[in-house]
Amino acid sequence: MPAIFTVDPHTGVPIYLQLIEQVKRSVALGVLSPGERLPTVKQLATDLTINPNTVARAYRDLERDGVIETSVGRGSFVSQNGAKDRAAAALTDVASSAVDAAVREAKSIGLRRSQVRELFSQALERWYSPDGDAKEHKNS
Amino acid sequence: MPAIFTVDPHTGVPIYLQLIEQVKRSVALGVLSPGERLPTVKQLATDLTINPNTVARAYRDLERDGVIETSVGRGSFVSQNGAKDRAAAALTDVASSAVDAAVREAKSIGLRRSQVRELFSQALERWYSPDGDAKEHKNS
């Protein structure tokens, strides 16, 4: 099996976070069904050429979020009860935190509501529009 | 003089960033006028009981942003040409980066435009007084 998941150590994004997101997306999209077994910690670690602890870290967080259930000797499985919803919720939570932090930051800097809205509109166009590139690069 | 600026080492926000923001805000709001002199690196360091390098770090970044001008032996001064605008722009840039990163994150996670908008609306309500003047959505 050609490794369900992939990671890139050079992207700057922590490996365990990459794994978490991939699992959550797979579950949220139905690629992984409730009850389905995940690769074992050691197997996945071997496949991706990373340390078992890194995989374990990801699985631990996934279990905390109720997306998977794991036990020693058996392995890890997608949760039965509403794993799909949990995964989707967990995903949006990540985004929600980022958005929340950004707004808080903007407010602490002293921006008004309308200014923040404007910044957001620009960012939205920048990332969700077909004419998305050819934009200026601002900060460092 | 009771120290123009204040810092709190326990806040988690790096000291030099706290200084940068305060200077930018002071300039943007007109509390500090173009040409006005800032505390010397060592004086401010002494007042705030921090290391001169930390102040220097802040001043260096402020000069890079064109908010202040500094030279050895003379000291640091608020820039003459449009420092106010530069400071305001630099401030919004910080917020802009945060907002941009949040939207990018949301997109990478797989959220749709409308979902991101919803998250943003919630965050906005959360941090800005719920009253405000109704809701004015320019675009759909």
Add this chain to the structure above:
DNA sequence: ACTATTGTACTAGTGTACTAATACAATAAC
């Protein structure tokens, strides 16, 4: 019971951001 397979705990190494300690170099003032 035995053994292989599974996840887990503990420890250490690595990189990075931030701040400090200290000495240095450039300018101004006289």
Add this chain to the structure above:
DNA sequence: GTTATTGTATTAGTACACTAGTACAATAGT
């Protein structure tokens, strides 16, 4: 030119996040 005042450079210490190395413990299968 001498001296004090200014910013700057170099180095080190600290804290934290991330990952790896290694050994351990629990379960399943026989």
